[in-house]
Amino acid sequence: MRIVIIDYGAGNVQSVMFALKRLGFKAKLSSNEEEIRRADKVIFPGVGHAKSAMCQLMEQRLDLLIPQLKQPVLGVCLGMQLMCNFSEEGETKCLGIFDLDVLKFKEGNKIPKIGWNNISDLKTPLFNKVEEGEFMYFVHSYYVPLAKETIAQADYGGCYSSAINKNNFYGCQFHPEKSGDAGEQILKNFLEL
Template identity: 55%
Template sequence: MIAILKYNAGNTKSVQNAIQRLGYECIVTDDTAQLQAADKVIFPGVGEAGSAMEYLKAKGLDVVIKNVKQPVLGICLGLQLMCTASEEGATEGLGIFDVLVKKFPPRGIVPHMGWNNFNTINSPLFKGISIEDNIYFVHSYYAELCNDTIAQCDYLLPFSAALQKDNFYAVQFHTEKSGAVGEQILKNFLAL
């Protein structure tokens, strides 16, 4: 069973639909026991960092997420909340990835919204994916490059398009809105 973390994120239903299209059963839950028993956990996210972290802490999900042993995939805000801290609302993150999330500089159009391709990719998560492939982004904040960066993109500056550490994977782009490329990345994650 695939568990999609429920915490009032805006893209939960579209992630659920994408997983079901791939033929997997999934549940949307904030139940600790269901999250711990799931084969995989997906941590989606469209929203604001501060209020999202408040919800996670109020439900004890901040502790649960950090301690699960099965593969976890953070998407967009999910990635950002898995980092040390975010400039959005001066929010303390889960600290899974030792990297800061910063606001894009005001020297271009923010948010970064639309299609972009990779500069580099390096992970089984990207099996069958090329750096020329396009993925869909909508974000005003980005994770800096760090030791856990497994994919890099450029928008105003280089940033982490994906991170990985142990059983934790995270992507800044929206797999569920990235067509066949996003579907392949989800398949790769679900096959881990």
């Protein structure tokens, strides 16, 4: 199986590669259009600021490529947010794969939200063998509201999307690669889609 992790300078790629290695899979880090198109599975990680990450995607023309991909694609953390229409972080126009906006957590919540939170209302085979209420590791200041694309939710001063899905595109707000056995099960499920 050809697994490509998109390399655009804003990803927490090493922990993703190590998690895949623990599962017995080898992934290639690439920004090459042909390599990404030929992959069986694509992982789109992200850490940092939405606006600068989008600038890096645009510089490499990955903003044009990613929405065209036909194989399963998993966006992680900022990667998930960048697949939406718009982010309040830097008033950023994103990739528009999901017709959703990314909003800043309201005052009263400690921001950024860092740590473990349980996920619920799990849908799609992405969550096969994952227990309802399982804990995942989150680090974020912005969130995607609940929508028809929501396949898991979490609560932080109100419920929001902890995972979304549309066609071949999946997104996790949490870091499956840092979420122990349950997170690795989600990565395994993604690779088996």
